[in-house]
Amino acid sequence: MTAEExxxxxxxxxxxxAIQTExxxxxxxxxxxxxxxFGFDESKLKVLLIKSDLKKYLGKWSLLGDxxxxxxxxxxxxxxxxxxxxxxxxxxxxxxxTFGNVNRHPAGRVVTVAYYSLINVQxxxxxxxxxxxxxxxxxxVTEMAFDHQEIFETCLRQLQKRVxxxxxxxxxxxxxxxxxxxxxxxxxxxxxxxxxxxFRKKFFAMDFLVDLKxxxxxxxxxxxxxxxxxxxxxxxxKKKFIGIDF
Amino acid sequence: MTAEExxxxxxxxxxxxAIQTExxxxxxxxxxxxxxxFGFDESKLKVLLIKSDLKKYLGKWSLLGDxxxxxxxxxxxxxxxxxxxxxxxxxxxxxxxTFGNVNRHPAGRVVTVAYYSLINVQxxxxxxxxxxxxxxxxxxVTEMAFDHQEIFETCLRQLQKRVxxxxxxxxxxxxxxxxxxxxxxxxxxxxxxxxxxxFRKKFFAMDFLVDLKxxxxxxxxxxxxxxxxxxxxxxxxKKKFIGIDF
DNA sequence: AGTTTAATGTGTAAATAAAACACATTATAC
DNA sequence: GTATAATGTGTTTTATTTACACATTAAACT
Numbered sequence: 001m002t003a004e005e006x007x008x009x010x011x012x013x014x015x016x017x018a019i020q021t022e023x024x025x026x027x028x029x030x031x032x033x034x035x036x037x038f039g040f041d042e043s044k045l046k047v048l049l050i051k052s053d054l055k056k057y058l059g060k061w062s063l064l065g066d067x068x069x070x071x072x073x074x075x076x077x078x079x080x081x082x083x084x085x086x087x088x089x090x091x092x093x094x095x096x097x098t099f100g101n102v103n104r105h106p107a108g109r110v111v112t113v114a115y116y117s118l119i120n121v122q123x124x125x126x127x128x129x130x131x132x133x134x135x136x137x138x139x140x141v142t143e144m145a146f147d148h149q150e151i152f153e154t155c156l157r158q159l160q161k162r163v164x165x166x167x168x169x170x171x172x173x174x175x176x177x178x179x180x181x182x183x184x185x186x187x188x189x190x191x192x193x194x195x196x197x198x199f200r201k202k203f204f205a206m207d208f209l210v211d212l213k214x215x216x217x218x219x220x221x222x223x224x225x226x227x228x229x230x231x232x233x234x235x236x237x238k239k240k241f242i243g244i245d246f
Numbered sequence: 247m248t249a250e251e252x253x254x255x256x257x258x259x260x261x262x263x264a265i266q267t268e269x270x271x272x273x274x275x276x277x278x279x280x281x282x283x284f285g286f287d288e289s290k291l292k293v294l295l296i297k298s299d300l301k302k303y304l305g306k307w308s309l310l311g312d313x314x315x316x317x318x319x320x321x322x323x324x325x326x327x328x329x330x331x332x333x334x335x336x337x338x339x340x341x342x343x344t345f346g347n348v349n350r351h352p353a354g355r356v357v358t359v360a361y362y363s364l365i366n367v368q369x370x371x372x373x374x375x376x377x378x379x380x381x382x383x384x385x386x387v388t389e390m391a392f393d394h395q396e397i398f399e400t401c402l403r404q405l406q407k408r409v410x411x412x413x414x415x416x417x418x419x420x421x422x423x424x425x426x427x428x429x430x431x432x433x434x435x436x437x438x439x440x441x442x443x444x445f446r447k448k449f450f451a452m453d454f455l456v457d458l459k460x461x462x463x464x465x466x467x468x469x470x471x472x473x474x475x476x477x478x479x480x481x482x483x484k485k486k487f488i489g490i491d492f
Numbered sequence: 493a494g495t496t497t498a499a500t501g502t503g504t505a506a507a508t509a510a511a512a513c514a515c516a517t518t519a520t521a522c
Numbered sequence: 523g524t525a526t527a528a529t530g531t532g533t534t535t536t537a538t539t540t541a542c543a544c545a546t547t548a549a550a551c552t
Contacts, residue, residue, distance in 0.1 A: 029316060031275045031346075031357055070275060070355055074346030098344045098359050100277075100320030109316055111277055113344050180500080197502075198540070215548095221499040222547045426529080443531075444511065461519095467528040468519045 032112040033078045034065035034148070035093075036155035037086065039121040039135055040172040043181075045188040046121070046135040047152065048085065049144070056106050057145035061136065063152065065112060078115045085133065092118040092171040096158045097151075104147045116155040118171035139191070163189050166238075167208060170229035178216050178224035179203070208234050278358040279324045280311035280394070281339075282401035283332065285367040285381055286418040289427075291434040292367070292381040293398065294331065295390070302352050303391035307382065309398065311358060324361040331379065338364040338417040342404045343397075350393045362401040364417035385437070409435050413454060416475035424462050424470035425449070454480050 037048040049061035064085045068077040075095070082091055093115055100111035121135075141152060163169055169185050183199050203209055209227045216223035283294040295307035310331045314323040321341070328337055339361055346357035367381075387398060409415055415431050429445050449455055455473045462469035 028274055029277045029314060031277065068275060068346070068357075071348055073348055074344065074357060095343060097341060098320065100314070100359065102317055102319055111314075111320060113346065178500090195541075196500090197542085200501080201503095202539095219499085219549085221497080221549065222501095223549090224500055424529090441511070441513085442529090443513085446530080447532095448510095465528085466520065467526080468517080468530095470529055 028109070030108070030110045031068045031074070032065050032110055033068060033074060033081060034063040034112045034114050034151055035078055035081050035085075036063055036096075036114065036116040036152055037082065038116060038118050038138075038159065038172060040185050040188065041121045041135065043184045043188060045138045045172075045185075047138050047141060049134055049136050049141075050085075051132045051134075052145040054106065054145065060143055060145040061134070061141075061148075062145040063114075063148045068113075074113050078113075078117075082117055082119075086119055088119055088123060092168060094158075094162070096155050099147060099151055101147070106146075112151075114151045114155060116159055118159075118168060120172065120174060122174045160190055167206065167229070167234060170231070173229075175228055176212060176214065176226045177228075178226055180224055182227075274355070276354070276356045277314045277320070278311050278356055279314060279320060279327060280309040280358045280360050280397055281324055281327050281331075282309055282342075282360065282362040282398055283328065284362060284364050284384075284405065284418060286431050286434065287367045287381065289430040289434060291384045291418075291431075293384050293387060295380055295382050295387075296331075297378045297380075298391040300352065300391065306389055306391040307380070307387070307394075308391040309360075309394045314359075320359050324359075324363075328363055328365075332365055334365055334369060338414060340404075340408070342401050345393060345397055347393070352392075358397070360397045360401060362405055364405075364414060366418065366420060368420045384434075406436055413452065413475070413480060416477070419475075421474055422458060422460065422472045423474075424472055426470055428473075 039046045039048060048064065050064055052058065052060045052062045064081050066077065066081050066084075068074055072080070075093070078093055078095075079089075079091075082093065083089060094117070096114045096116055098111060098113045102109060104110070104112075138156060142149070144152060159168075163186070169182065169189065172185060173181060179200055182203065183194060183196065186199070187194055208230045210230050212226045212228055214226040216226060285292045285294060294310065296310055298304065298306045298308045310327050312323065312327050312330075314320055318326070321339070324339055324341075325335075325337075328339065329335060340363070342360045342362055344357060344359045348355060350356070350358075384402060388395070390398060405414075409432070415428065415435065418431060419427060425446055428449065429440060429442065432445070433440055454476045456476050458472045458474055460472040462472060
């Protein structure tokens with residue numbers, strides 16, 4: 001076990017002790033954040049999970065979360081968890097729902113604010129070495145610890161809804177991508193098949209795709225054109241609609 | 247001041263003391279709920295607010311909220327606030343967002359879970375006697391206490407979005423209503439004018455309206471037909487779509 | 493080198509959904 | 523009895539969404 005891994009494990013243990021302290025010693029409510037971290041790899045939508053270290057949930061998987069510090073904004077706590085687990089700073093992050101039933105956590109009263117985030121798996125790779133962490137195909141996630149299954153499903157539904165309203169998907173792709181990869185992504189998120197021509201038409205009409213005048217490399221078939229997403233243009237257009245949808 | 251009103255005022259004062267105690271005496275996070283209570287009256291969308299009793303926000307209006315009890319589900323806390331303030335039990339309630347910036351509350355670290363609810367003002371009337379409570383036209387709400395303006399606006403936007411996806415509006419109307427009232431409601435929520443014929447067509451096509459074979463009374467013009475909303479039918483139809491949108 | 497394979501790239505027609513639009517009817521107010 | 527102000531009702535047009543087929547290209551194979 002590397003020093004880095006050891007540190008991470010210790011951090012987790014400390015967190016659980018902190019929850020016990022926070023909750024059992026008082027009659028108060030502890031606050032945590034949990035992140036449903038989505039990635040896209042091998043044409044599959046994945047979610048990053050960690051092995052639970054609570055005896056009650058031994059062998060089950062849980063979301064990545066932590067207690068919110070007393071002087072920390074809750075969004076900042078979610079970003080901190082992401083940074084700690086993926087090493088990434090600039091990730092798409094969105095709060096989804098707060099889960100606060102009395103008995104949701106075995107250690108006592110812990111209310112958790114759930115976020116989902118979209119990361120580019122290519123940029124990441126680094127910290128997956130941690131063998132407690134694992135990317136799971138969202139279609140086979142089951143039997144999670146705590147109420148994390150419900151949290152996960154709520155976040156996935158939210159992603160499915162949001163991705164049809166706004167072009168969030170690009171946060172999951174590498175900077176350069178083919179339209180095929182883009183369509184695979186949407187099919188994976190929504191768990192449906194889409195018409196290729198209509199899909200292309202729709203995205204070209206949005207006018208956020210930039211033709212990089214490059215072709216795919218190392219594909220076992222005719223290479224497709226590569227594009228990038230014009231984030232700036234999207235942000236500018238979004239600002240014109242303040243108050244309508246955001 | 248009636249005994250009832252006195253009790254209510256005491257409850258409010260006690261709550262603020264509780265926040266001080268919760269926060270200042272420790273380094274922990276306090277958790278509250280805040281409810282954006284919408285009503286519909288005089289063809290206007292209204293929100294129920296209370297005069298702030300904090301010196302810092304003297305004269306400003308705030309949302310109705312309270313600390314969450316240590317052994318209380320957060321949804322239950324929101325329902326409790328509603329019951330306390332409106333006397334109503336069966337109200338539409340939906341969690342929207344959690345606001346948890348470090349400095350959002352002057353008494354210290356208070357994270358609040360925001361809900362909006364839709365109530366039928368006709369059934370209510372009772373507790374508005376409390377002169378600290380007031381129904382405000384949503385179009386003239388401004389300068390609220392704490393970050394309640396932001397919370398209010400977030401909830402209003404959420405309502406505007408949701409009402410276009412699901413027929414929630416009926417929760418704001420009396421049991422019997424004319425199509426004119428229904429359209430006025432939607433125009434008030436969305437702050438737009440709508441075409442009368444297309445509006446009627448749309449709602450008839452949804453097939454949740456029941457013709458009561460009655461006419462409006464005491465209107466200074468030709469009376470319109472009265473309808474009721476078939477909540478059961480809607481709930482049954484909704485269940486068929488589990489996992490798609492809810 | 494020639495053939496096979498598997499994906500890319502492209503446009504049009506049909507169906508559905510949304511928006512625009514006008515007049516006769518009815519009860520009340522005057 | 524007349525004027526007023528709202529209700530009630532269909533059709534046309536436009537925009538959006540869906541369905542659908544074939545030539546092209548580069549790699550893989552023989």
